Structures are given as structure tokens and as C-alpha cells.
Amino acid sequence: MDAIIYTTNTGSTEQYAKILAQKTGLPAYTLAEAKKQIFAKAEVVYLGWIMAGSVKGYDEAAKRYRVCAVCGVGMGQTGTQIESVRKKSAIPANIPLFTLQGNFDVKKLHGIYRPVMEIMVKTVGKSLAAKKDRTTEENDMLDMMLHGGERVKAENLSAVLDWYSAVGVRQDQSTCYCYADAKMKKMCEKKEGEEVMSEKNIIIRPETKDDYRAVENLTRESFWNVYRPGCMEHYVLHCYRNDPAFVPELDFVMELNGERIGQVIYVRSEIDCDDGRKVPIMTFGPIGITPAYKRQGYGKQLLDYSMEKAREMGAGALAITGNIDFYGKSGFVPAKTKGVRYADDPEADYFLIKELKPGFLDGISGTYKDPEGYFVCEKDPEGFQQFEATFPAKEKQKLPGQLF
DSSP states (O other), X not given: OOEEEEEOSSSHHHHHHHHHHHHHOOOEEXXXXXXXXXXXXXXXXXXXXXXXXXXXXXXXXXXXXXXXXXXXXXXXXXTOSHHHHHHHHTOOTTSOEEEEEOOBOGGGOOTTHHHXXXXXXXXXXXXXXXXXXXXXXXXXXXXXXXXXXXXXXXXXXXXXXXXHHHTTOOSOGGGOEEEOSHHHHHHTSOOTTSOOOOOOOEEEEEOOGGGHHHHHHHHHHHHTTTSSSSOOHHHHHXXXXXXXXXXXXXXXEEEETTEEEEEEEEEEEEXXXXXXXXXXXXXXXXXXXXXXGTTSSHHHHHHHHHHHHHHHHTOOEEEEEOOHHHHGGGTOEEGGGGTEEETTOTTOSSEEEEESSTTTTTTOXXXXXXXXXXXXXXXXXXXXXXXXXXXXXXXXXXXXXXXO
């Protein structure tokens, strides 16, 4: 789960959203704020106020995000009217729906909703007052209409919190991404000649210090004998964590059912423009997937997620050296077509770039150099050898297709 998103009118929904945020550790945003803060297709809990039997804003939220649960806030008692609200709001049966009783004060309503509610209070209130065999719920509603009332309570969220605990989601979700949707299930379907993979739960989360050694070993395994006999990427990763160019907010680990299977880091870089300007951009890597899980789509998932996070941080473009057949699927193009040359090979087709902000590279002509941190093994060979000696011995092989 990534966030709580809500739409409010009189403030009751906002109160519930903030209580839920406090209880779960998830960030809470209004629907308008979320468009700037939360990436499309993120997993969210949506809270909206109930008007004419439907949850306001749900349609809009469902179009942009993966809504995992819905909370409708209205005059009815908590836990009632669920089926009618689900039907009126067209909320799919597989999405948990909770109804919460909110506060009531007609004077706090905004826009057209105030006169509409005033008419409803007069007509429905008169009808309820005349009814002799009112239910407990009807008595409560009549009391709210006549006298107003404060009904927002933390205990009304108990069912929501029980659901949240049951789905087994981590508590650091403000920066996590859970991926267990139809796209993932489709990847897991059996193809001829393949073993069937079970339904998977993928989490992309920030790396912590507790991950360091395991992630370095993962990177070593991922790159071993790929571009050269042995590899250096795990030492680059190790050293970059202390480099000023390192972007800690974009240092991610991918887990599959609790097992670390991927990693990526991002680094600040720049384009040296022909007119003397230095345009800040970013690059990424190493990005690695454990050998047993390569060529199954996990690398692209990790890349696409991390690029969206980079865009949210304000990065205008990303530059890398790599295979256009892979990176082209994520929107990269040869950098020279955008006016950016690779310092080591100005005509290189393998030097790629992607705009995260449309038009960011318009009018730019310049040169790009790899950040110095990528050359740490060449600059400190003794340090690299000492670091490599702390890992289990592996055979270095000279293989066809290696670059070095």
C-alpha cells in the first residue's frame, strides 16, 4: 500500500483519513494533492463522503490508482448500507468497502450540496419524526438532523484496521510499492515448456543498512561474468552510498515473497551544454536482478517504478549506456537524437536518454560524461581487491559477448 487518498466536504472524511494515516503509517493526501505526490497505478485506500448513496470521488480515484479498499463517510451508522453504497458507487465486489459515520452540520456543506441537503433534512426529517416505529439507526439519524452531532471516532475504523493488518502489508508503505495485480498474474501463467509459477507478491522498497551486504552479493551474482570476467558493480554500489552524487531516495530493493531479487540506485549527473550551461539530470545503475529471476519482466518493473519516483522528485531526464532493445521499451532513445553526445563516443547508439519532463531537452546541445563514481575500481584497485576478498570465491570466465 502506498497512500491514503480522500475527498472531503465538511471535514469528517479528512478526520478519518488522518486517524487512519496515524494508525497505519501511510501518508494521506486529498485527491487533488495525490495527483502531484502519488504515481499513477499506486495502491491506495480511498475515503470519500457519501452523497445520494454514492462515494464522491471514487470514480476519479479508480481511474488513476489501484484502489485496494474504499471507506464511505456519511450520516448512516458505521457498517450499515454497504450493499446499497457499493451498488450506487459501482465498486467491484472484490474491493473491500467500509461505511463510517461522520459528523453532521448542514452549515459546513459547500456549493450546491448545502441546499440539496437542507431540502433532504426537511423532507426526510419530517417523515422520520412522524414515524412511530423507528429503528435505532433511524432515531440516530433523526437526532443528527435535528441537533447535529460529532460522530467521528477512531473505533469506527476498527474493521478497516483489521483488514489492513490481514493483508500483511508493511508499515513503511509511504515509500513502498506492492505489485500483485492482474498484470503480475498474467506473467505467472504457464507457457508451453515452462514451469508454473505461483501467484507472487512483489514489494519495491527503499534499501536499508540491514540490506547492504545482501544487496551487494545480489549485485555481484547478477553481473558476474556478464560484461567482463568477474564483475565490479558490487563495489561501485558499495562506494556510491557515500558519494555526494548518490540519491538515497532512489535506492530501491525489490522483494519477491520476502526474498530480495533486485536492486537499483540513482546518481546525479549533468549535461555540459555547448553554450556553457550545466543541465542537471540523473543516471541509474547498477540495476540488477538475481540470475534465477532474469528475463521474467522483473527488471522492467523495477526500472519503471524507480523512474516514476525520479520524475516525482523533479528529475527532467535520465541518461544511461545500454541496450536499446531493452531500455527502448521504457521510453529511452539514442541520446544523439536529442542533441546530447556521449563524451567517450559521440556517435554511440548505445548511449541512451529519456525525458521525464516532456520538452526538457528542447534546445539542448551538449556532452555527457559518466559520473566519476563509476570508475572507483580503476581508481582504487587495492580497495576493490580487498572488498572482493570478503565474498565467496567464484570462477572468473572469459565469455563471448563480454565488453571488457
